[in-house]
Amino acid sequence: xxxxxxxxxxxxxxxxxxxxxxxxxxxxxxxxxxxxxxxxxxxxxxxxxxxxxxxxxxxxxxxxxxxxxxxxxxxxxxxxxxxxxxxxxxxxxxxxxxxxxxxxxxxxxxxxxxxxxxxxxxxxxxxxxxxxxx
Numbered sequence: 001x002x003x004x005x006x007x008x009x010x011x012x013x014x015x016x017x018x019x020x021x022x023x024x025x026x027x028x029x030x031x032x033x034x035x036x037x038x039x040x041x042x043x044x045x046x047x048x049x050x051x052x053x054x055x056x057x058x059x060x061x062x063x064x065x066x067x068x069x070x071x072x073x074x075x076x077x078x079x080x081x082x083x084x085x086x087x088x089x090x091x092x093x094x095x096x097x098x099x100x101x102x103x104x105x106x107x108x109x110x111x112x113x114x115x116x117x118x119x120x121x122x123x124x125x126x127x128x129x130x131x132x133x134x
Contacts, residue, residue, distance in 0.1 A: 002026050017047050021054060028057050037061035037070075044074070052082035056091050063091070068098035086112050090121050097129050105129050 006023040013019060020043040027036035040058035044050050055078025062071035072095040078088045089112045096105035106129055112122040 003030070015046065017043060021051070024054065024057050028061055031064075033061040033064040037065070041074075044077075050081070052078055052085040052088055054078075055082070056085075056087050059088075059091050059095060063095055063098060066098070068095055071095040072099060084115075086116050086119055086122065090119075090125050093125055093129070102129055 003023065003026045006019055006026060009016065009019045010023065020039055024036050024040035024043065027033075027039060037058050040054055040061065043054060044058060055074055059071045059075035059078065062068075062074060072092065075088055075092040075095055078085070079092060082088055089108055093105040093108035093112070096102070096108060106126065109122055109126040109129065112119060113126070116122065
């Protein structure tokens with residue numbers, strides 16, 4: 001229902017950043033990753049100060065589609081704007097893992113853990129990568 005309502009509002013106000021953000025998030029939450037990435041990238045292209053979470057949504061959507069190069073590029077762009085975002089760094093590490101760049105992924109996650117040692121998502125991601133590293 002939220003997606004239908006957001007689409008109606010989008011027809012009236014196609015460039016509204018709150019509508020596009022909500023739509024990208026809602027589409028991601030129902031596993032429509034291709035459309036979530038498309039809507040999110042539209043907003044990233046139009047909005048100079050896009051929230052860090054939007055980069056996470058778009059990068060994660062590309063990751064779910066196995067578009068690791070695109071995922072990594074979006075997340076790297078997000079890190080330029082939001083260098084202290086743990087969520088961006090974790091997703092970036094996952095994209096690096098998808099590209100087979102495991103050493104870089106581990107370094108990224110270790111940096112997350114140094115900043116925020118109680119972040120469960122960092123430990124979980126590191127646990128997934130470490131067995132492949134020996």
